[in-house]
Amino acid sequence: MGWVRNLQRELFTKGGVHPPSNKIAATVKIFPGPYPETVIIPLSQHIGAPCEPLVEIHDRVLIGQKIGDSEAYVSAPVHSSVSGEVTGIIGYHHPTGTEVRSVQILSDGMNEVHPSVEPPGDPMEMTPQQIRKHIREGGIVGLGGATFPTHVKLAPPEGKQIELVIINGAECEPYLTGDHRMMVERGEDIIVGARVIERAVGAERIVVAIERNKPDAITLMRELGAEHGFEVAVLPARYPMGSEKTLIKGITGKEVPSGGLPMDVGVVVDNVGTAAAIYDLFYEGMPLVDRVLTVAGDGVAGHANLRIKVGTLVRDVIDFCGGLVGEPGKAILGGPMMGLAQYTTSVPVIKGTSGIVVLRGETVWHREPAHFVCIRCGRCVRHCPMNLMPYLMGSYSDAGMWEELGPLNIDDCVECGCCAYTCPTKNPLVQLIKVGKEGLARQQRKMEELAEEWEEA
Amino acid sequence: MAGKKPGREVESVEPGEEPRLFHIGVSPHIRGKHTTTSIMRWVIAALLPLTAYGVYIGGTDALVVVLMSVVGAVATEAVIQKLRHLPVSIGDLSAVVTGLLLALTLPPGLPFWMPLLGGVVAIALGKQVFGGLGHNIFNPALVGRAVLFISWSEYMTTSWLVNPQAAAVQTSAIKSINAVTSATPLATMGNVRDGELALEASRYCGSLLFGNPWGCIGEVSALLILAGLVVLLIKGLVYWGIPVGYVGTVVALSWVLGMDPLFAALSGGLLLGACFMATDYVTNPMTARGKLVFAVGCGIITVVLRFYSNLPEGVMFAILVMNGFTPLIDRYITPRPYGHKGLVKKV
The missing domain is CATH 3.40.50.11540 (NADH-ubiquinone oxidoreductase 51kDa subunit)
Structure with a gap:
């Protein structure tokens, strides 16, 4: 196949930034994470339809047992990561900031594996x-x-x-x-x-x-x-x-x-x-019940790569790594460029949690809303890996001019954050673009409804 | 947003107790180190050696011009923002940069009120009437200079020839050719356009490079201008295509029209304009290709004005005219987004 580039040569793509890599844990071996007393396993840990619970309160579940599934094609079942008793099917904090139906399991410490777990x-x-x-x-x-x-x-x-x-x-x-x-x-x-x-x-x-x-x-x-x-x-x-x-x-x-x-x-x-x-x-034979993630940042005592059972609370993982140090700024699930900042550490680790990065107040970026003045330096355009024009999308979104965002291809934005990272005026461009995407979608829906009404009339 | 309260003890939280609240906010959670202020600081740093040398050549006269211009610009910014009930943002140093750039385009020896007025006009008419930083269409420093130039052109083009310090540095040979004919070597070119004189002029490139005594404060040394540009390029603050495209166009066209290319590049306000005026973020296009178009446009207009108008110099008006085209360039020269075949639909 001739269409793969010569891999011996330096590969080049446009855009991007060079944030300090801070990969302090790169030499630390993967270590089994804490053994949680309680896990809270959200029934939606994927893009697609959430699962329905397959267990009831007081059921005994085993490691690898399927506890939630959905009929939908774009969905993925969830499995218990511990053996123990289901103590509740509750709405609980989810890393995405919403409340999601979750299965709470009190571990019995037996680590009993479900009989279905065997190589297929x-x-x-x-x-x-x-x-x-x-x-x-x-x-x-x-x-x-x-x-x-x-x-x-x-x-x-x-x-x-x-x-x-x-x-x-x-x-x-x-x-x-x-x-x-x-x-x-x-x-x-x-x-x-x-x-x-x-x-x-x-x-x-x-x-x-x-x-x-x-x-x-x-x-x-x-x-x-x-x-x-x-x-x-x-x-x-x-x-x-x-x-x-x-x-x-x-x-x-x-x-x-x-x-x-x-x-x-x-x-x-x-x-x-x-x-x-x-x-x-x-x-x-083991379904996805745990994952490797990195605990790092100057707000946490120890840096580690841990194999964490899905549903373990972030709080327990941080305590396992020696707890918080310094004045806490942000607790981020994922990396600092695209991760989700949590207001509490009482959220479960889910399948998509690639890291827990705790940054001190002085390291992390946080600022009260203020008036941001674009000086048209062009950095956001230069660094955009998708070749978009973030400064324009940001200002149209700020002004609520949703219809202008479509021709700017705002939906192609991958929200990588290069624009906001590199912006000297610290304009929250990713936030504005996210708002703009929703505004544009809302307006398009409205237009479609109007069109339907016209047809009916 | 509870993380900023002073005196909070992290260790006091027991496991199981409802833990502290953290900051939330949309990613990215880390930001690059550049701020508006830090960029302005670097621009000032890049201009400082040039300014210092200009003041050394021009003496106290030049110092007065620099100070008055900066004071006029900064004070105007503060006063207008106060009047508009906006936070006063002179701390971002952008007004200092404007004042400094304006001063560098002025000859030493002006009456003190003139650079002061220039600074006021630059900020008031060049910047604040449009809404302040980031909103102006035209380069504020050049707006200030244009007003002075049109209103008091005799001061602006000839006065520094009698400057004693400058005269002392001048060699008598240069003086005999230039002082008589007109203000700058370029004015000679514009008026006479004599091929022989053009070649003659190339002999003075050395002094243009190291210590040109008859220029404006910021035109005393092409070498120091280039040094400043190198600083900005190394810090990644300006796009190389603008100075290169601008000077390159002027050199090429001047060569075609029979002027010594090196002389064309080094003389007049070209280098200062190409390195520090045309590269002004606010008033040039956002995309690399747009910036190149802008630079080439500046170059063409400069040459046209130099050769075919009775102005001694075309850089200022060339940049101002192209500033006016910037919104148009930004509208039609846009990057091709990833995953799209053609150009982005017109906005």
């Missing part, structure tokens, strides 16, 4: 449909943070030929090192998982994408690559290199069409964590 057989003998079915049953979603159900991602529609599987180990967010450690410690498992993905989509080629700031992972994966027949693409260490669309452009030179999916250009991108989870599912 050799995936290399299975049909793509069977692989997807197992992946769905395993509750596997994209672990990079977007939590898109993997079985949907691995199901190209008729006529779409997938040629390339990109395993995303770029990990461009500052502080986060979980993917890095995964590649160093579980490189072979990741490749086996990638082979399963390759088989599920009928691709012929695997490229593992790593930023150049992880030389040990690059060396190791290159060695494995020579052995197992896949390639390693070394990316410049620049945020947002690991963003799906930027990554695809960097490796293949192709652009995912606006509103389209990577499969439109014959590519599937999966995070290294997802590939490892697929390995766990097919070779150990």
Whole structure:
């Protein structure tokens, strides 16, 4: 296939910024996380329809037991990460800032594994449909943070030929090192998982994408690559290199069409964590009940890469790492560029939580709303990896001129935050763009309703 | 937003107790180090060696011009913001930059009220009437200079020739050719357009580079202007395409029209304008391609004015005219968004 760029050469894409990487935990081995007394497992940890609970209060559940599922196609079941008693099905804080129906389980400390947890057989003998079915049953979603159900991602529609599987180990967010450690410690498992993905989509080629700031992972994966027949693409260490669309452009030179999916250009991108989870599912039988995440930041005593059971409260993880230090500023789930700031640490770790970054008040950016004056320096335009014009979208959104936002292609914005990061006037551009996207959608809905009324009249 | 309260003890929270509240807010949670003020500070730093040398050449006369211009600009900004009941933002140093840039385009030896008035006009008519920082269409410093230039052109073009300090630095040879004919070597070019004289003029490039005594305060040394530009380029504060595109266009067109290219590049206000005026964030286009169009446009207009008008210099009006085209350029020269085939639909 000639259309993948020469991977020996430096890959170039436009835009992006260089925030201080702060990958202090890069040399810290992945360690099992705290054993929680109570877990709170939200029934919606993915993009798509929320699950319905399959258990009732006072039921005894075991590790790997399915406790929630949905009829919808775009959805993923959730499983218990501990053995114990269901003590409630409650509405609870969710990292996205909403209240979500969640299953509260009091652990009995027995670590009893559900009988359904056993390897389903050799995936290399299975049909793509069977692989997807197992992946769905395993509750596997994209672990990079977007939590898109993997079985949907691995199901190209008729006529779409997938040629390339990109395993995303770029990990461009500052502080986060979980993917890095995964590649160093579980490189072979990741490749086996990638082979399963390759088989599920009928691709012929695997490229593992790593930023150049992880030389040990690059060396190791290159060695494995020579052995197992896949390639390693070394990316410049620049945020947002690991963003799906930027990554695809960097490796293949192709652009995912606006509103389209990577499969439109014959590519599937999966995070290294997802590939490892697929390995766990097919070779150990364990559905997605835990994940590796990084605890870092100057607001927390210890830096670590931990394997955390889904549903563990962030509070417990922080205490496990020695608690908070200094004046607390923000507790961020994910990285500091795109993560979600939490007002409380009483939120559960979910499948998409790639890190817990606690930053002190003086490190983190927070400012009371004020009047921000654009000085038209053009940095936001220069650094936008999607080639948009953030300053214009920001000012139109601020003025409530939603109809102007459509021609600016505001829906192509991936909200990576490069514009706001680099803005010298500290204009909250991502916030304005998010508001603008909603305003535009609201207005479009209104126009459609009006059009319908006209037709009826 | 409860994290800022003083005296809160982190360790006092027991596990299980309802934990503290954190700041919330939309990502990104970290920000780059540049602020408006830090950028302005760097621009001032880049201009300082040039200003210092200009004052050294021009003496106290030049110092008065610099001080009056800066004071006029800063005071006007503060007064107008007070009158408009806005927070006074002179702390962001943008008015200082405007005043300094204006002073650098003025000859030493002006009566003190003239740079003061220039500073007032620059901020009042150049900036605040449009709504203040970020909203002005025209480069404020050049607006100030344009008003002075049109109102008191004899001061603006000839007065510094009698400046004793400047005269002392001048070599008598240069003086004999230029002082008689007109104000600057460029004025000679504009009026005479004599091929031989143009070649003659190229001999003075050395002094234009290191210590041009008959220029404005900021035109004393092309080398120091370039040094300032290098500072801004290294700090990533200006786009290289503007000075390169501007000077390149002027050099190429001047060469075609028979002027010594090096002389064309070094003389007059071109370098100062291309490095510090045309690169003004607010009044040039947002995209790299737009900036290039802007720069080339400035270059063409400069050459046209230099060769075919009776003005001694075209840089100021060239930049002001192209400032006027900036909104148009921004409207039609837009980046092609990722995943789109053609250009973005017109806004």
